[in-house]
Amino acid sequence: MSGDNRWVRPLGTSADAxxxxxxxxxxxxxxxxxxxxxxxxxxxxxxxEARAWEHIVVPLSGRAQVxxxxxxTRTHTARLTGRPDVFAxxxxxxxxxxxxxxxxxxxxxxxxxALAGAHVAGGTGxxxxxxxxxxxxxxxxxPVERRGAGNASRLVRNFGTPEVLGADALIACEVVTxxxxxxxxxxxxxxxxxxxxxxxxxEIYYFETAPTDPRCTDPVGYQRVYTSDTRRPIDVLAEVxxxxxxxxxxxxxxxxxxxxxxxxxxLNVMAGPGPGRAWLISDDPAHAWVRETWPHLPFDAxxxxxxxxAARRPVPRTPGGAV
Numbered sequence: 001m002s003g004d005n006r007w008v009r010p011l012g013t014s015a016d017a018x019x020x021x022x023x024x025x026x027x028x029x030x031x032x033x034x035x036x037x038x039x040x041x042x043x044x045x046x047x048x049e050a051r052a053w054e055h056i057v058v059p060l061s062g063r064a065q066v067x068x069x070x071x072x073t074r075t076h077t078a079r080l081t082g083r084p085d086v087f088a089x090x091x092x093x094x095x096x097x098x099x100x101x102x103x104x105x106x107x108x109x110x111x112x113x114a115l116a117g118a119h120v121a122g123g124t125g126x127x128x129x130x131x132x133x134x135x136x137x138x139x140x141x142x143p144v145e146r147r148g149a150g151n152a153s154r155l156v157r158n159f160g161t162p163e164v165l166g167a168d169a170l171i172a173c174e175v176v177t178x179x180x181x182x183x184x185x186x187x188x189x190x191x192x193x194x195x196x197x198x199x200x201x202x203e204i205y206y207f208e209t210a211p212t213d214p215r216c217t218d219p220v221g222y223q224r225v226y227t228s229d230t231r232r233p234i235d236v237l238a239e240v241x242x243x244x245x246x247x248x249x250x251x252x253x254x255x256x257x258x259x260x261x262x263x264x265x266x267l268n269v270m271a272g273p274g275p276g277r278a279w280l281i282s283d284d285p286a287h288a289w290v291r292e293t294w295p296h297l298p299f300d301a302x303x304x305x306x307x308x309x310a311a312r313r314p315v316p317r318t319p320g321g322a323v
Contacts, residue, residue: 004235007225011243018046021245023204025119029249032169032202032271034117037243040064040106048102053117054132054170055102056160057094058267060208061085062111064104068134071099078136082111086265087176087210090142090157095135095165114206116160118170118271132166146299147175152290153300154183162277171201171270171279177221177258178302179212183266184254186287189228190270190280191250199280201272203248205256207240208265219262225253228284252284 009023016022021037023030034053037060038046048055057066059082066078078094096102098120104113137159145156158164160172177183193200209219223246225236234251238244258264270279283291 004233005238007234007236007247007249008238009245009247011241014245020243021206023245023247030202030247032119032273033204033269034115034119035204035206035245035267035269036115036117037112037206038104038115039110039112040104041110042106042108045103045105048104048115050096050098050100050102050117052098052120054098054120054167055096055100055115055117056165056167056170056172057096057102057104058114058116058159058172058174059083059091059093060112060114062109063107064111064113065107066094066096067103067105068094068096069101070097070134076134078134079107080136081139083139085210086174086208086267087263090139090144090159092139093137093142093159095132095137095160095167097132097134098168100134114267116170116172116204116267116269118168118269120168132168135165137165146301148181148183148185149294149299150297151181151300152183152185152294153178153181161279167277169271169277171277172268174265174267175256177256177264177266178300179258179263180260181258181300182255183258183264184223184256186290187224187226187252187254187284188281189250189252189284190272190282191228191232192282193272193274194280194282197280198282199272199276199278200274201270201279203253204267204269205240205246205248206267206269207244207246208242209240209259209262210265211262213261216261220259221262221264222255222257222259223253224255225251228252254284 063082
């Protein structure tokens with residue numbers, strides 16, 4: 001990696017109390033979003049006191065049970081079917097409003113879970129100003145969008161976007177980029193509040209990679225973030241593997257590049273200080289024209305889930321170590 005490495009969190013460098021990844025607000029440089037990732041053994045559980053944070057529970061692999069006691073003292077339970085891995089297709093998720101007590105449990109086999117969060121100011125009723133309720137969103141309810149074309153083709157699973165899920169601040173989705181393709185392209189930003197044009201949002205990228213061939217023993221991808229406003233310089237070029245995180249506090253971001261021998265997955269978590277909840281972006285003018293080429297290009301329809309399971313399985317990693 002190179003550039004401003006304070007925004008890059010390789011696997012293990014942000015571990016905390018049983019979480020392999022724990023990106024939380026520090027009140028200075030990071031304020032609005034959080035991401036925790038954990039692996040639970042069969043029968044193991046983990047409790048989170050959410051306070052002023054709403055969350056979405058996303059199974060990365062395996063099945064899970066989510067129990068939430070919300071601010072109105074009601075108890076809600078969702079048994080998440082999950083999936084074999086992030087490349088196998090969309091998963092069901094659980095939305096938990098702010099001010100809840102969340103219990104995550106592995107009822108049978110092991111499970112890896114991501115807990116994506118956003119800060120919510122104030123809150124009554126169900127725990128948030130909008131009164132959004134606990135919700136178990138089935139995998140069949142997740143819209144899967146074909147975005148881009150040619151070598152910028154990717155699949156976007158919109159389980160936590162404003163059109164799909166009611167929430168106060170949290171926006172989340174996941175993207176699968178076939179090997180050799182570019183995502184987050186053209187580079188874009190959402191760091192300035194321009195009503196109807198652009199939102200001000202922090203963003204977290206959580207990555208996983210999967211080789212297309214068993215001979216690929218070090219599957220990698222790449223992520224770029226660079227300055228959109230000279231008053232807020234940023235320069236990140238990160239090589240990413242399974243479990244790594246890149247933070248985008250501001251600036252143009254893209255591309256997210258899948259190497260020719262590995263599919264690339266990322267989970268996006270976004271939220272900001274504005275009173276509304278919208279995902280509005282501005283393209284880097286130097287590259288915005290590429291969108292005009294997409295209607296004339298075929299879509300690369302290589303969903304990673306069509307790859308043999310042995311080939312697409314993410315390569316396990318030791319936190320802080322090599323693949």
